[in-house]
Amino acid sequence: MTAILKPTIEADYTFAADTPFALECGAALRPVTLRYTMYGELNRRRDNALLVCHALSGSAHVGEWWDGLFGPEMPFDLSRHCVICVNILGSCYGSTGPASINPHTGRRYAGDFPVVSIGDMVRSQALLLDHLGVDKLHAVVGGSIGGLQALSWAMLYPDRVDRCVAIGAVPLSALGLALSHLQRQAICNDPAFKNGFYEAEAPPAAGLSVARGIAMCTYKSAQLFEERYGRAPNRNGEKPAEKLAHRYNVSGYLDYQGEIFIRRFDANAYLIISKAMDNFDFGSDHASQEDNLRRIKAKVLMVGISSDWLFPAADVFALTRRMQEAGVNAQYHELESDHGHDAFLANADLLVPLVKPFLHEDEMKKAACGLALTGER
Amino acid sequence: MTAILKPTIEADYTFAADTPFALECGAALRPVTLRYTMYGELNRRRDNALLVCHALSGSAHVGEWWDGLFGPEMPFDLSRHCVICVNILGSCYGSTGPASINPHTGRRYAGDFPVVSIGDMVRSQALLLDHLGVDKLHAVVGGSIGGLQALSWAMLYPDRVDRCVAIGAVPLSALGLALSHLQRQAICNDPAFKNGFYEAEAPPAAGLSVARGIAMCTYKSAQLFEERYGRAPNRNGEKPAEKLAHRYNVSGYLDYQGEIFIRRFDANAYLIISKAMDNFDFGSDHASQEDNLRRIKAKVLMVGISSDWLFPAADVFALTRRMQEAGVNAQYHELESDHGHDAFLANADLLVPLVKPFLHEDEMKKAACGLALTGER
Numbered sequence: 001m002t003a004i005l006k007p008t009i010e011a012d013y014t015f016a017a018d019t020p021f022a023l024e025c026g027a028a029l030r031p032v033t034l035r036y037t038m039y040g041e042l043n044r045r046r047d048n049a050l051l052v053c054h055a056l057s058g059s060a061h062v063g064e065w066w067d068g069l070f071g072p073e074m075p076f077d078l079s080r081h082c083v084i085c086v087n088i089l090g091s092c093y094g095s096t097g098p099a100s101i102n103p104h105t106g107r108r109y110a111g112d113f114p115v116v117s118i119g120d121m122v123r124s125q126a127l128l129l130d131h132l133g134v135d136k137l138h139a140v141v142g143g144s145i146g147g148l149q150a151l152s153w154a155m156l157y158p159d160r161v162d163r164c165v166a167i168g169a170v171p172l173s174a175l176g177l178a179l180s181h182l183q184r185q186a187i188c189n190d191p192a193f194k195n196g197f198y199e200a201e202a203p204p205a206a207g208l209s210v211a212r213g214i215a216m217c218t219y220k221s222a223q224l225f226e227e228r229y230g231r232a233p234n235r236n237g238e239k240p241a242e243k244l245a246h247r248y249n250v251s252g253y254l255d256y257q258g259e260i261f262i263r264r265f266d267a268n269a270y271l272i273i274s275k276a277m278d279n280f281d282f283g284s285d286h287a288s289q290e291d292n293l294r295r296i297k298a299k300v301l302m303v304g305i306s307s308d309w310l311f312p313a314a315d316v317f318a319l320t321r322r323m324q325e326a327g328v329n330a331q332y333h334e335l336e337s338d339h340g341h342d343a344f345l346a347n348a349d350l351l352v353p354l355v356k357p358f359l360h361e362d363e364m365k366k367a368a369c370g371l372a373l374t375g376e377r
Numbered sequence: 378m379t380a381i382l383k384p385t386i387e388a389d390y391t392f393a394a395d396t397p398f399a400l401e402c403g404a405a406l407r408p409v410t411l412r413y414t415m416y417g418e419l420n421r422r423r424d425n426a427l428l429v430c431h432a433l434s435g436s437a438h439v440g441e442w443w444d445g446l447f448g449p450e451m452p453f454d455l456s457r458h459c460v461i462c463v464n465i466l467g468s469c470y471g472s473t474g475p476a477s478i479n480p481h482t483g484r485r486y487a488g489d490f491p492v493v494s495i496g497d498m499v500r501s502q503a504l505l506l507d508h509l510g511v512d513k514l515h516a517v518v519g520g521s522i523g524g525l526q527a528l529s530w531a532m533l534y535p536d537r538v539d540r541c542v543a544i545g546a547v548p549l550s551a552l553g554l555a556l557s558h559l560q561r562q563a564i565c566n567d568p569a570f571k572n573g574f575y576e577a578e579a580p581p582a583a584g585l586s587v588a589r590g591i592a593m594c595t596y597k598s599a600q601l602f603e604e605r606y607g608r609a610p611n612r613n614g615e616k617p618a619e620k621l622a623h624r625y626n627v628s629g630y631l632d633y634q635g636e637i638f639i640r641r642f643d644a645n646a647y648l649i650i651s652k653a654m655d656n657f658d659f660g661s662d663h664a665s666q667e668d669n670l671r672r673i674k675a676k677v678l679m680v681g682i683s684s685d686w687l688f689p690a691a692d693v694f695a696l697t698r699r700m701q702e703a704g705v706n707a708q709y710h711e712l713e714s715d716h717g718h719d720a721f722l723a724n725a726d727l728l729v730p731l732v733k734p735f736l737h738e739d740e741m742k743k744a745a746c747g748l749a750l751t752g753e754r
Contacts, residue, residue, distance in 0.1 A: 025619045115621055174602035174627045175594060181628035182590045184621075189583040191568045206566040213559045214591065217552060222689070225551035231658060241656050242402045244492055244561075244648055248655065250551045251558035271621055278625065279618050281608060309686075312599070 005063030005070055007037035012094065013128050021124065027114035031103070034128050035060050035087040035094025039070070040078030042134065049134045050076060050359070051125065052085045053142030053149035055345075056215075056273050057265055059093040060085045068348035075355040080363065081138065088149070089124045090116045090272040098196065098268030109268075111196020116272060118145070118280040122152045126160070139163035139359055140298075143344030144311070145273065148280045151300075155282065158297040165355055167303040167335070167344045168311045170319045171281040176310055179218055180278050183211035187267050196268050208267045209258025216257050221307035221340035225250055293326035300330035301358045303351070308341040382440030382447055384414035389471065390505050398501065404491035408480070411505050412437050412464040412471025416447070417455030419511065426511045427453060427736070428502065429462045430519030430526035432722075433592075433650050434642050436470035437462045445725035452732040457740065458515065465526070466501045467493045467649040475573065475645030488573020490649055495522070495657040499529040503537070516540035516736055517675075520721030521688070522650065525657045528677075532659065535674040542732055544680040544712070544721045545688045547696045548658040553687055556595055557655050560588035564644050573645050585644045586635025588651075593634050598684035598717035602627055670703035677707035678735045680728070685718040 013034050015021070020028035037060040042049060052062045062085040063070060070076045076083050087095040090113070098113035129137070140161055142150040147169025154164040172180065190207030192198055217225075233240055234252035247255070283289035302320040304313030313334055323330035333354045337343035344351065357364065390411050392398070397405035414437040419426060429439045439462040440447060447453045453460050464472040467490070475490035506514070517538050519527040524546025531541040549557065567584030569575055594602075606627035610616065615623035624632070660666035679697040681690030690711055700707035710731045714720035721728065734741065 115619060117618065171608060173599055174606040174608065174625070175597075175599040177606075177608065177625045178590070178594050178602060178627045178631055181624060181631065182587055182594070185583075185587050185590070185632075186563055186566075188622075189563075189567065189587060206562075210559055210562050210566060210587075213555070213562065217555050217559070220552075222550055222552040222686070225555060229551040229554075231548060231551065231554065240652070241494065242492060244652055245565075247558060248551070248554045250555045254555055254558065255562075275617070275621055309599070 005039065005067050007039050007061070007063060008041065009038040010060070011036060013131055015127050015131070023114055023120045024117040025115040029089075029096060029114070032089065032096045032124055033094075033100070034089070034096075034124055036128060037061060037063070037085050039063055039076070039083040039085075040081060042082045042132070046132075046134050047136055047138060048081050049129070049132075049137050050081045050083045051129070051137050051140045051153070052076075052083055053125075053140065053146035053153075054085060054088065055142070055144035055146045056270075056277065057261070058146070059091075060087040065345060066348060069351065069355065073356075075141075075352060075359050077360070081359075084129075084132070084134075086125050086128060088121045088145075088273065090121070090269060090276065092266035092269040097266065098272060099200070099266040108200070110198070111194075111268065113196075113268060113272060115279070116276055118148045118152045118276050119156060121276065122149055122156055125149075125153075126157060129160070135160065137161050139165060141165040141355070141359075142169070143167035144169060144341065145277050148277065151282075152280070154296045154298040154300060155292050158295050161298040163301070163358060164296075164298040165301045165303070165358060167351065168305045168308050168316065168341050170311050170315045172278055172310075173312070173315065176218070177278050179214055179310075180274050183214045184271050184274060186210040186214070187271060193267065196271075198267070203262065204267050205262040208262050208265070208270060209255070211270065212258045212261040213254040216254055218310040219340055219342040221309065221338055223307060223338040224340055227338070229253060290326055293323055293328060296323065296326075296328045298329075299358075300328055301355070302330055302332045303335055303344075303354055304332065305335045305337060305339075305341060305343045307338045307343070310341045382416065382444050384416050384438070384440060385418065386415040387437070388413060390508055392501075392504050392508070400491055400497045401494040402492040406466075406473060406491070409466065409473045409501055410471070410477070411466070411473075411501060413505060414438060414440070414462050416440055416453070416460040416462075417458055419459045419509070423509075423511050424513055424515060425458050426506070426509075426514050427458045427460045428506070428514050428517045428530070429453075429460055430502075430517065430523035430530075431462060431465065432519070432521035432523045433647075433654065434638070435523070436468075437464040442722060443725060446728065446732065450733075452518075452729060452736050454737070458736075461506075461509070461511075463502050463505060465498045465522075465650065467498070467646060467653065469643035469646040474643065475649055476577070476643040485577070487575070487645060488571075490573075490645060492656070493649060493653055495525045495529045495653050496533060498653065499526050499533055502526075502530075503534060506537075512537065514538050514540075516542060518542040518732070518736075519546070520544035521546060521718065522654050522657075525654065528659075529657070531673045531675040531677060532669050535672050538675040540678070540735060541673075541675040542678045542680070542735060544728065545682045545685050545693065545718050547688050547692045549655055549687075550689070550692065553595070554655050556591055556687075557651050560591045561648050561651060563587040563591070564648060570644065573648075575644070580639065581644050582639040585639050585642070585647060586632070588647065589635045589638040590631040593631055595687040596717055596719040598686065598715055600684060600715040601717060604715070606630060667703055670700055670705060673700065673703075673705045675706075676735075677705055678732070679707060679709045680712055680721075680731055681709065682712045682714060682716075682718060682720045684715045684720070687718045
């Protein structure tokens with residue numbers, strides 16, 4: 001592993017200072033700030049941008065959480081590409097979200113923050129790209145909610161996206177909706193939640209920890225948990241056969257993940273982004289979904305993860321087929337991993353051979369052409 | 378559907394009035410009451426008893442929750458069998474549990490109730506059978522935690538069990554342990570929980586409801602949820618795309634299940650039984666597990682449920698193989714259903730052809746013998 005990859009630029013872009021930014025839910029935000037990073041440089045034609053979209057609890061620092069995809073001859077090759085990553089609307093890592101100060105009240109939005117959609121996130125990113133002078137993306141790439149944004153980009157801005165890579169990303173199933181709902185219930189039931197109007201120093205930590213625990217179960221796979229933890233008791237000598245509060249190893253792991261998470265993430269932001277994940281779909285009914293799928297002009301690479309039970313590979317495959325039937329140039333590849341949904345991060349190395357040819361296709365064609373010419377001589 | 382099948386006898390048996398009933402955790406209970414039912418009559422030799430063991434939130438009223446297995450020429454045929462069902466130790470439907478009054482203090486056990494094991498439940502049931510004069514069971518039958526009890530019966534009392542039917546029952550996987558833990562966390566985090574010392578009229582309802590919701594997800598299957606609920610909004614006109622608190626149909630269903638459950642079940646009993654489920658295994662290490670499996674003399678019918686992800690069919694199959702390798706007369710059948718773990722209740726009709734031949738084997742052999750003799754004449 002190399003040192004942490006630092007962005008060339010990390011900055012905030014603020015818009016909608018006068019005209020509010022209208023959201024799909026009917027509410028609006030004024031103003032909106034987006035924290036973004038750029039790795040590498042835009043070329044003169046500004047046509048070498050890769051927009052990387054992050055997942056639920058991610059940040060604009062894609063060089064930290066997807067460092068395995070960066071490098072010479074890697075999918076994100078900064079000698080060719082300029083990688084842009086934007087902290088999503090509703091998050092707590094620099095962009096406008098529930099923990100931001102509402103300039104009109106001087107207080108945090110907190111429980112007043114409106115529902116945002118994946119489409120809202122993408123439309124806000126499009127305004128940032130306008131500001132950066134990027135008319136067309138070489139590609140938009142993401143896993144999980146990042147993949148939903150990538151799909152939404154291809155659908156909402158068909159003329160601005162050349163290639164779309166969506167990994168472990170489809171409209172959530174009923175089971176996924178159910179588990180999302182229970183996570184939000186765990187947070188909202190916490191007496192510290194106070195309808196979202198908690199103090200920054202007294203958040204609904206216990207509820208958020210349980211929510212994160214449920215989410216971790218959906219991000220990992222039964223196989224992985226079995227291999228790693230099995231039925232071993234918690235490592236500190238707890239005896240689950242004797243005391244109700246004593247845990248198995250996997251429970252100690254989940255509690256620890258909860259402890260880390262409550263220190264780094266805002267509960268209201270979690271609710272807003274989790275809801276955006278739930279609400280993503282291509283349209284409100286089959287007909288509108290087909291219409292929207294037909295709009296897509298980008299070449300699409302859909303990646304299913306074999307052990308993913310939150311966004312099952314079979315669902316990703318089925319969506320790819322639907323896209324193809326709608327005339328989209330979509331292809332499906334499967335990432336074989338027992339890491340579950342999380343494999344898009346945990347097994348980034350396995351993504352390289354899938355994503356790189358797709359992103360470098362033009363260069364590879366040029367190189368092949370060169371070779372052919374050489375051969376003719 | 379016929380009218381609800383009423384037990385011939387419903388009674389309480391109290392024991393350990395003087396000598397405490399020692400539990401595996403090291404604690405003891407004095408006295409212990411078991412609420413039990415009998416359907417049909419014990420024959421003169423008292424060798425026609427079927428002990429049916431119930432699951433987490435079940436009761437001794439097996440005629441209500443497994444009515445589909447009762448009837449002439451059905452698995453539970455009261456012209457041949459006497460069906461006995463015992464509310465498990467730690468439950469809240471008549472047997473000693475956390476909501477029971479501790480006669481030594483005059484108060485509910487509440488948070489002081491000790492951890493009980495599946496083995497403790499089974500040993501208490503054995504004392505009841507001693508009292509009833511039943512030395513040997515024609516069969517012990519159960520699904521889920523009921524199946525764990527059936528397996529425990531075969532292991533702890535090899536000479537008292539002729540046949541054992543365990544449906545969707547194996548030691549819980551790491552993912553199962555994780556989801557159990559999160560359910561208990563949801564209850565314990567509820568400020569009404571008060572370390573278990575809540576008033577009967579002010580239980581930790583919100584926490585128990587979330588726990589039940591998580592459990593319902595594990596009892597059902599992704600397929601079933603998808604078919605039944607899909608991505609439809611909650612039926613009362615809620616608009617999840619507009620309001621954070623507005624739900625999808627599946628979430629409304631889970632909340633409703635939670636509401637029903639908190640009215641009928643005690644949170645402390647839930648914790649105790651959920652912990653017993655987690656703790657069930659055949660031994661503390663591989664060697665002791667093999668030794669214990671070798672002890673089993675009963676014929677064993679293991680049923681895996683194709684869409685069960687809490688007690689996966691593959692795990693039930695693997696356990697059957699382990700039993701066979703340990704010399705147990707064990708057979709595996711699979712119940713094909715998309716109902717998930719719950720299929721042992723929801724698809725009881727599909728159990729009939731699997732369970733009936735296994736339970737009626739002797740009679741069928743006799744009948745076949747009679748036919749053969751007739752043929753010879």
